[in-house]
Amino acid sequence: MGNRLFKEPPPPPPVVLVPPLFDFPPLAARSRMLESSYNLLFGKLALKCLFEDYFEDARHFSTRVMFKPIDDPHVDLVATVSGPLDHKPEEQIVGNALFRWQSDVDDPHTFMDLFVSNSDPILQVRSCAYYPRFGFGAFGTFPLLLAKSRASSEDYGVMGLRYGSGNLSMGATLMPFAVTDELPRTAWLVSKMGRLTAGLQYEPLYGKEDNAKYKNLQNWSCAIGYGGGFGSPLSPSFNFNLELAKSSQFIASFYQHVVVQRRVKNPLEENEVVGITNYIDFGFELQTRVDEAQTSKNNSESTFQVAASWQANKNFLLKGKIGPLSSSIALAFKSWWKPSFTFNISATRDRLTGSNSCGFGIRIEHLRGASYQRADPNYLMLTPNKEHLAEGMAWKTGKRPMLQSNVNAGNFDGLPKELRPFEKIL
Template sequence: MGNLVGSLWSSEPPPPIVLVPPIFDFPPLAARTRMLFPAYDLLFGKLALRCLFEDYFEQAGKLNTRIMLKPIEDPHVDLVATFSGPIDKKSGHDINGNAVLRWQRDLNEPNTFMDLSVSDSEPILCMRSSAYYPKFRLGAFGIFPLVVSNRVYPEDYGVMGLRYGSECLSAGTTFMPFPLSSETPFCAWLVGKTGRLTTGVKFKPLGEGTYRMRLKDLKNWSYTIGYGFGSGSPLNPSFNFSLEVDRNSQLIASFYQHLVVQRRVKNPLEESHVVGITNYVDFGFEFGTRIIGDKSSENLDKSSFQVAASWQANKNFLLKGKFGSLGSSIALAFKSWWNPSVTFSFSAANDSNGRKYGLGLRIEALRQASYERADPNYVMLKPNKEHLAEGVLRNFGKRPMFQSEIESGNYDRLPRELRPLGKIL
């Protein structure tokens, strides 16, 4: 009886834990429509670099607002609306906006969808659709401008495409079905992967001439070779380096690395058994130089570069900075994980035109807040919320606490927002 009473009154201290916050924006919105574009334009770290160089660097002198909502009654449908207007009334009263209504057949498979966009710029009304069949690894897609003020170019009438996609090969073509044009195919690409090496080629004709002449013109071809590793999940570090010859006139070298690091918690508001927190650090650069001179553009810069880095300190705070040949910028973002979540961002840019500032506001209900507090009914808690950290003070910083499950490639129990983007190259 005494032992029973003693056990009731005694309580062991909770084990030390390491917090793993959610990613601010994963998967990126651009990944939802990746099946509409050649794989060549998204692989080799290009999608990650685009997010690093552009996200939260708001347009100078403007307030940029984005609203992303999904009805609880029908999660297959969502709406993304974007508005931007001047901060200072003296700058004018121009307000730009667009809205995209999207339907997705399977919540876990974003590659089959249809959306309808309305914009105050060209095209005014546009429909896009994609269908991918994993069994055959074949897909078809199309972009059809429905309302355009003036149809000048063949692509103003619509672009269609076919593709094949597997884990190690991606091939496809886009063409303009109407009106019949000698410029088809509009684009063709082939990308292959073996081990950590990825190579790709893209053909996109420009100018006039017969189709055979365009095939022989090296300016219509682009080539890329890249080396990298990583699963595509933000819980895993990734590394990517690539060299691209763009249209036989420019050499582009790019590098991107995503780091998952841990640091000690210095927040007095946290509980005493919280000893560490996981941070996400991203770094990338892009350097381009002309390899074929042009007498008509001798006064133009022959090279350009930009370098950027970001640091997500916790689930609420993100810091980004970049600088390059065109100027430098810094961005701060604060996110509150309500439902829907609200994100405030501030950016400052310094270039040849002086220093300018931008503000951003995002309201979102598309991504779920998969983070931090333990749920005893959820088996995969340790990789994405809280981690038992026995011996963490001894081995602090040497390895992530969720390493065993992630390295085994078992992502099935992870929330959808933390899984790799897919097994399609």
């Protein structure tokens, strides 16, 4: 009788581990309001991270320390040291530090930072104020101390104004303290219509002073991109872009972020863990000259590169890239302690000299916290099976499972910040 009245609870449903991304959002995204949207969209920021992150220069090292005080989350410090592994008189070890104050912990768009370095600029101040309710923002970069005399106009400081919304971004920068008549320094306009994004940027770098530089086509760049699925890093995304830069260089690029799930049998996890989410990124970029005069003088300006990365879990990341002059492979290991520790090593094969070389990097970080999430197998499970019938919400132990319905509805409360989508700003 007792066995009939007190039945054992049903076993917990099978779940899938959802690891955090190695670096999301990337540090470059924290200062995106200081840059032209044209220089960050069209897959440029994602491709830069894919082609450069964890790929160290040959026979060089880099270290980075990132800390946030426990009692004041509005400030943080990022310090880096890099240089050659073997002593070279022509190369020096470069060290710099960036102290940042952010008005809102969850909003990186309004901030001020102080940059110090043993190379130019020695002391620099950057500031940005953005009001998402109205879409307007102002920003500026001001070098205060330089080792050399102020030679270029940018050495006197740059200021800018911008407007941004979910479908439009426009802005301009100028140099108010420079002795020059160039106005503006840059100007851009980017618009998004569905999956199609188009942009135009003006930079007055070519032409004589007595002529209107906006009539010179070499001062104009235009791009068009097609892509979708950028709501969250948990959703697959892709982007294909075509750009004509300075009316002289044609750039074609493609970037794809793939979210897959594979089966896993980990003795260190609970029995209900049946799979793990992996992130695979692929990028291709082709650059070639379209002006015959320049192409005949320097053929090396036409090049291409292909790269791919695979994050197997929250601890291991494997990357590789191939180009006409060299090939590189990188392996990174990350421990999610507090603070977290990342060690990466890369090997490069120089096709011109036939030599092989290595570089390594060490990163210590206390800016982001992350952990595994438990997801219902209905979420992106590739192979149908009986585990799809499990009711993920029936198991309340630990963290709440993340369901595909929540992602489609825009409910990301069950996810850590690094897995939530960007703000609705183009």
